[in-house]
Amino acid sequence: MTDVMDPQPKQPKKKSDLLVRSLSSILLGPLVLAAVYFGSPYSDLLIFLCSGILAWEWASLCGRGTLGPIGLSLIASVIVVMLVGLFDQFSLIMWGLPIVLVSFYGLTRLFFKSVNNSHWYILGLFYISISSLALLWIRNIPEQGLELIFWVLFVVWATDIGAYFSGRSIGGPKIAPKISPNKTWAGLIGGMLSAAVVSYIFTRWMNDVSPWELVISGALLAVISQAGDFFESHVKRRFDAKDSSRLIPGHGGLFDRVDGLLACAIVVAGYNIF
Numbered sequence: 001m002t003d004v005m006d007p008q009p010k011q012p013k014k015k016s017d018l019l020v021r022s023l024s025s026i027l028l029g030p031l032v033l034a035a036v037y038f039g040s041p042y043s044d045l046l047i048f049l050c051s052g053i054l055a056w057e058w059a060s061l062c063g064r065g066t067l068g069p070i071g072l073s074l075i076a077s078v079i080v081v082m083l084v085g086l087f088d089q090f091s092l093i094m095w096g097l098p099i100v101l102v103s104f105y106g107l108t109r110l111f112f113k114s115v116n117n118s119h120w121y122i123l124g125l126f127y128i129s130i131s132s133l134a135l136l137w138i139r140n141i142p143e144q145g146l147e148l149i150f151w152v153l154f155v156v157w158a159t160d161i162g163a164y165f166s167g168r169s170i171g172g173p174k175i176a177p178k179i180s181p182n183k184t185w186a187g188l189i190g191g192m193l194s195a196a197v198v199s200y201i202f203t204r205w206m207n208d209v210s211p212w213e214l215v216i217s218g219a220l221l222a223v224i225s226q227a228g229d230f231f232e233s234h235v236k237r238r239f240d241a242k243d244s245s246r247l248i249p250g251h252g253g254l255f256d257r258v259d260g261l262l263a264c265a266i267v268v269a270g271y272n273i274f
Contacts, residue, residue, distance in 0.1 A: 024250050036139065036149055043139045043149075044086055051082045051132035053254045054262075057244040058124035062117050064239055074121050077104045081129045085136055120238075131262035134269035141272070144208070151202045151214075152221070152268055156260045158198040159191035159222040166190020180233040188226055195222035221264050228263025232256070 035042040055078035059071030067075075104125050139149045167187025175183050199218025203211040232255055236244065243252030251257055 022250075024248050028248070036153070037146065039146065040140060044136065047132055047136050047139070048082045048086060050254060050258070051078055051128060053247065054128045054132070054258075055079070055124070057247075057253045057255045058128060058235075059121065061235060061239045061241055061244060062120045062124065064241075070118065070121050073104065074125055077125055078128050078132070082132060082136075085133050117239075120235075127262070131265050134265040135261075137269050138265060138272075144206070147202070147205050148268070148272075151199065151206065151218075152264050153261070154198050154202070155195045155218050155221050156225045156264055158194040159225045159260065162194025162222075163187035163191035163226065166193075176230060179230055179237065183226070183230075188223070191226060192219040192222040195219055195225075221267070224264050224267050225260030228260040231263065232259035 032046065035046040052075065055075040056067075059067050059074045063071050104122065135149070138152065139145045141148060163183070164187070167182070167184045167190065170184070170186035170190070172184050172186045174181060175185055175188060195218040196215045199214045200211060202218075203209070203214050206214060209217075232244070236242070244255035245253030247253050248257065
């Protein structure tokens with residue numbers, strides 16, 4: 001998500017960027033929340049659409065703006081995985097997903113040996129498929145899926161907001177300046193505190209979890225969210241890209257907005273499954 005800004009005055013031209021970002025959030029936010037709230041088939045279709053967009057953005061990053069055969073193969077593979085997942089998630093996780101992933105890996109090594117960065121395409125298929133399936137699985141958990149997915153969403157958003165404002169107001173040492181030069185330790189702590197507060201509020205609806213367990217889980221999930229942010233920053237730096245795409249006015253691409261969410265979804269789904 002958005003990098004924590006350095007504690008420096010904004011340039012005047014940034015005001016228009018902030019307005020565009022705000023308008024995009026106002027328009028898209030309620031649609032996303034409504035789809036998640038009403039559940040299947042609306043949430044399923046939303047996640048399916050987002051997985052295809054993420055695959056396109058990843059392929060475009062790896063191809064530096066060009067898809068090519070391997071990029072199109074990546075997109076098609078993610079679509080196949082998600083189509084199967086919409087109908088039978090358990091069978092997909094047990095049999096379909098491994099088969100698709102291994103097949104894509106084999107075809108990539110066989111036919112695209114000469115393609116630069118072919119291993120990055122393989123990583124993209126794994127990461128996008130598993131995280132998208134995790135979101136699909138979380139929302140469709142009987143009885144508690146709605147509360148759980150909303151908790152994850154609001155924890156990620158709280159982390160992003162808390163990190164931004166605390167990092168900007170406090171500043172201080174950077175976490176990993178070579179990967180994301182604007183992120184500070186103060187921002188991370190602020191994000192963790194914000195996530196903990198949001199988690200405490202959610203104890204009103206998630207009665208099957210102790211308040212302290214949820215608060216601590218929220219703070220830890222904030223770290224995972226920031227790790228997902230760092231991962232996306234690393235990918236963009238690897239391919240000299242500022243944004244994953246220009247899909248969302250003022251925000252960049254979808255990957256720029258859900259980088260922390262993808263990482264958190266994998267952790268939360270894995271914890272609940274195993």
